[in-house]
Amino acid sequence: MxxxxxxxxxxxxxxxxxxxxxxxxxxxxxxxxxxxxxxxxxxxxxxxxxxxxxxxxxxxxxxxxxxxxxxxxxxxxxxxxxxxxxxxxxxxxxxxxxxxxxAGRVEVSVRVLWPATPVVSAPRPAADENGRAYLARRMAEEQAREARLREAHKRADALHAVLDHLAVAHVRQVLPHERVLLSAAYLIPREALDTFRVAIVALGQANPDVRLLCTGPWPAYHFVDGE
Amino acid sequence: MSASPVSCHPAAAPAHPTQPLPAPSEEDGLPALQHKVLHSTGDPTEFMAELERTCAALPQRINADPEGVERGLSKLVLTLIELLRQLMERQALRRIERGTVSDDEIERLGETFMRLEQRMEELKVIFGLEGEELNLNLGPLGNLL
Known part of the structure; x- marks a missing residue:
């Protein structure tokens, strides 16, 4: 083979x-x-x-x-x-x-961790929880989840906007896991690598509550036709 | 475009015997990754922990031994059941929010979903699966659940 x-x-x-x-x-x-x-x-x-x-x-x-x-x-x-x-x-x-x-381009990976939210978990259901109480508990959990998702998209969009104009293409996932706010890959001209790094450093300074990891340059794994 | 067939030739010139590439750490991904770090504002081990979680969720090739296949299939089936359960439950919550469900129906729906959740917990114990395992990574689309 x-x-x-x-x-x-x-x-x-x-x-x-x-x-x-x-x-x-x-x-x-x-x-x-x-x-x-x-x-x-x-x-x-x-x-x-x-x-x-x-x-x-x-x-x-x-x-x-x-x-x-x-x-x-x-x-x-x-x-x-x-x-x-x-x-x-x-x-x-x-x-x-x-x-x-x-041609002439490389991939750069960006991962952003944000603080883990103290999960405002509703108390575990009582043994005698009825159907109405169960749905009320689930409703509260669902609303908390959606609020967290909205906040994640707002923060991720702001970070992404700074980097996107330096790239010719990107792929990204918002909140792929609870602690990962943004996981993205950017296809950039090789000569823009230093500029991209400067932008990442500035983002880190402007957002001290998140953790940024930028790696590269990588081959363009995320920008190859899937077949 | 040339119509010539593929010509496969050894890449190495005879005067230069092939050498192993200078591979980064063979055992630990972190030292190997460090030479690729352009910037980091935190402890890279934090990211590695998240990376390992991600890798753990990546679809592996199907294990052909009978036990592995059984576990993989049960995980897949339970994930799909859990997806349907969550979709139905969220649909019910939307209807309740819109006020289109009577009090009796709320009680009945709640009882049904509560029992489904309990049953799922029992099935996870039976098949030795944790809650986090019941998920599928759909690449750019994110996680299934």
């Missing part, structure tokens, strides 16, 4: 020497102006493990300096080189469009 790392614009020179998962040499298969980067793979489907994920990431990042890169999600396997040929033939135009979209 073949383990797939990325689709790149066709390399003019051979790829740098790299080893990928299971210490297999990284290779590329070309078609037209694009190439698929892969290594041979044997055995069961790769499990989700930190070291393996970083190995995948290291291969993809090693390509970033000299290529436009469409990163492939961890764990993608192809049956053989014939399947690789078919993949590149069938999706050639989409890959070309995707490579044009990410």
């Amino acid at each position: 073949l383990y797939l790392y990325a689709i790149i614009n066709r390399p003019v020179t051979p790829l740098p020497p790299l080893r990928g998962l299971a210490e297999q040499a990284v290779q590329c298969g070309e078609r037209g102006d694009i190439a698929a980067v892969y290594s041979q793979y044997h055995g069961a489907a790769p499990r989700i493990e930190v070291a393996q994920l970083w190995r995948h990431e290291a291969v993809v990042e090693a390509l970033l300096d000299r290529h436009s890169v469409l990163p492939v999600r961890y764990g993608a396997l192809l049956a053989d080189e014939a399947a690789l040929t078919m993949l590149l033939r069938e999706r050639y135009d989409r890959f070309m469009a995707g490579l044009a979209r990410v």
Whole structure:
């Protein structure tokens, strides 16, 4: 089988020497102006493990300096080189469009933690709670949940507005978990990295009650066509 | 576009034997992540704890052993039942807010949803599932529940 790392614009020179998962040499298969980067793979489907994920990431990042890169999600396997040929033939135009979209751009991740709300939990239901009391309790919990959601969107929108104008695209989730106010990825021109960092620092200073974590630059994982 | 078939060639030049990449920490995600931090206003371990929670909710590949499959399927089924229960309950609360439900109906609906919630708690105990486990991460759409 073949383990797939990325689709790149066709390399003019051979790829740098790299080893990928299971210490297999990284290779590329070309078609037209694009190439698929892969290594041979044997055995069961790769499990989700930190070291393996970083190995995948290291291969993809090693390509970033000299290529436009469409990163492939961890764990993608192809049956053989014939399947690789078919993949590149069938999706050639989409890959070309995707490579044009990410050319010269990198992904930056932003996570924002906000204070955990002391849950104003209604007292646990009494053993003899009746139906009306149950619904009244649930109504209060639901109203508290919706108020928290409204507040989260208001705060997240304000933070996002500062960063969004620096980006050419974004994906974001508001309150994916109780403590995570915002989880977002921004596709930015590589040369805008410092400007983005300055904006993040300013956001942190202006919002001392939240915790900000900004990481990058990453391959554009969130801006690749899902297929 | 070239019509030539895929040409697969070894990436490494013969004069340069392939080398392992300088992988960050093989065991701990935090040191590996630190070289990617552009800015942080807090203790990164706080974020790691949240990240681990997120990863725990990511869909793993189906475990093919019988016990794993049974647990995975029961989790999926209970999640869907819980989704339906919550949707029905919220619909009932909306109707009550609009004042379109009689007192008798409120009592009856409340009894029904209360028993459903109790039954769900019992089923979670039977299948060894915690409340937080009954959820599905829908990517950009957020969590199911």
